[in-house]
Amino acid sequence: METISRSYVFVKEGIYYFIRRVPADLRQHYSSGKISYSLRTRSRGVALSRANRAACKLDEYWYHLRTQDAELPGKHLLRHGLSRPPPRQEDDAAVTTDALTLSEAVLTYLRLKGQGRPETFHRAAHRSCGYVIDVCGDKPLPDYTKADANKFRDALIERGLAGSSITRIFGTVRAVFNFAVAEEGLSITSPFSNVYYDRNKGVSGRSSIPVENIRTVQQKCREIDDEMRWLVAIVADTGMRLAEAAGLLREDIYQDEDGQWVARIVPHPWRSLKTESSKRLVPLVGSAKWAAERIQAQQKKKKFAFPRYNTTGKTNANSASAGLNKWLRAYVQKGATMHSFRHSMRDRLWAVECPADIADQIGGWHTDGVGHGYGRGYPTSVLRKWLQTAC
Template identity: 60%
Template sequence: MAENKAAPHSFVKDGVYYFIRRVPNDLRHHYTSPKISYSLRTRSVTVAASRAVRAAQKLDEYWYHLRINDSDLPGKHMLRMAGNTGLAPSARPIASAVAVAASVKLSEAVSIYLRLKGKGRPITFQRSAERSCGYVIDVCGDKDIAAYTKADANAFRDDLLKRGLTGSSITRIFGTVRSVINFAASEIGIDFSNPFGKVYYDRNAGVEERVPLPIDVIRSLQQDCRRIDDDLRWLVALVSDTGMRLAEAAGLLKDDLRLDDPIPHVVVREHPWRRLKTAGSARKVPLVGASLWAAQRIHGVVTDSTFAFPRYNKTDQTNSNSASAALNKWLKPHVPEKGSMHSFRHSMRDRLRAVECPADIVDQIGGWQTEGVGQSYGKGYPLEVLAKWMANAA
């Protein structure tokens, strides 16, 4: 087959790129075949070109050393075993000839990861993978993924600690790096122990405890929301008696607030402008108390937009960070230290516990992950049951 011009030293078969290189005539007696050929394990011309060029460079270097009887690089799986060559012992290639496993650099691993797992994911997914692995490259260099060592992983950890990152941030970064490397290794058929898998550090360092808000503080805030009566306070009120994540609420459509149903409720679902944290986050939550009031105000006042909160949906992505900054600034003088918008979510779980709500119902209302295989069966509790417990909590 003819070489591929876009990826030198390669050809394409059934959409997959293969490396190919002819053995120099003066070295033919070391090989069982006049050419070296093996799968590059990719359909990407960019990845194939990078791998093929690096393999060719390694071969050139190896052939130089082979001429002076040395080394071990691509194509060795095609070398004649010692004993079949007829060469003197000093001129024989190493007997334990094995195939050199395909590998990719970390930067290439990120490309593979995003190409296959990044479809339909928000831009933050891509940025997280690129940023986390970029930190590794800055500290340890852009190596083949199988070339990283425990010393590299420890050096990476030490650099993150010097940056002053919290334990939770370091955990998130290491988790992303592990995922990228493990996924790429699986794709190209490498089996090795990921050195970024078990690295010690204090996972609680710098992590602030998120505290629930006392019920009297919640009631006072809800009264303030009714008194001020604007879109920011509608958002606070909606979150306060549903336990929704702020991003979930900020990205709602007006149609997600179902006031005409026998049981008024909010439909938390994924939208192109606002993804959900997990698949289990999609749910229906009854509207009671302050959240019902907020939904009624939104339907009555917002007439020029399909969004419940147009202020935070002016682009192709819900600006939940802006909402968080504005609302937490307003809350700060009125809530205990470390209290925030996310505290309403913690409070909702405590409020449901206080009325002895079953744990699996609590999980369904909040969109929390419920343990156990059996929990994935069926459609969950009907709205009537959820509404009863929400009314008790409110």
């Protein structure tokens, strides 16, 4: 047993941990390239035993994932690519159900609604409904009951999830369930609706960073003058999402026909956008303009504006967030993060009485109303005027 599993354990502060790389051909099913968690023991023997069981379970599951994708004779005849168990015989009569199981509902949902959607959309559907299957089993949709939904809720609460996280998971499960029910013409009501839990538990509001602290941060960025600080400076005076900024190409940052700096935010293979309204042009003023000039002034021309966060084919926004949040702590209030600059930008635009639809276009927020779907939106000269006033 030790020979099998010792490569899957490591020790940190006396506690044994399990670690295993996800095979390259299965990476699309995971949000990380490795699986790592505490084995909750200081005993090497116990750790090896637990690691061995975990490794065997993973091998079985990975085999299951690979066989699902295998090319089988007659695969095109299988419903949604999955086979169904043969009907059970009860009292000499065949009992069948043609209702989708939850795992099939996920495939239907993603096949029809997942076209062109970011990887996070697909991952959320698989993960959230996977939680249901772990707790309640993979049943035909009509077989799920309110007791199953309550059991699922209790399991999420036991995991220590905040109310906002539970709300997000339930929202995804309801979307999948209701879509599949409508698509199949089933006359059932989702048991995952109207499930009670404390939605405010563990939720802490994301605070804005005061303007005086923003000025301090911007001054420190100019003093240090490196790639990480250019990224902070871009976000501080635009309110961009961190991933939006970190995934920019050098050519996405340019001067328009009037000689003014602009950032073009569009989806890329290495970094998708959260919503359709996230696609936009953002004028660069204040510290963002300074950062644009510093990026383009570099003699060693590189493809990415921030190459250190784009070395693996995917923009590593998590790495950027961890490193920059750690640096920010010395200059901002407790609990403030890089995302707080986005909240601050909204507050700064409100403070100068910027119209809501202009603020929405600057930040890539969705604006309600049919009319907002027409035309190209405000020209960058109008957006720049309000950003200069706010910054």
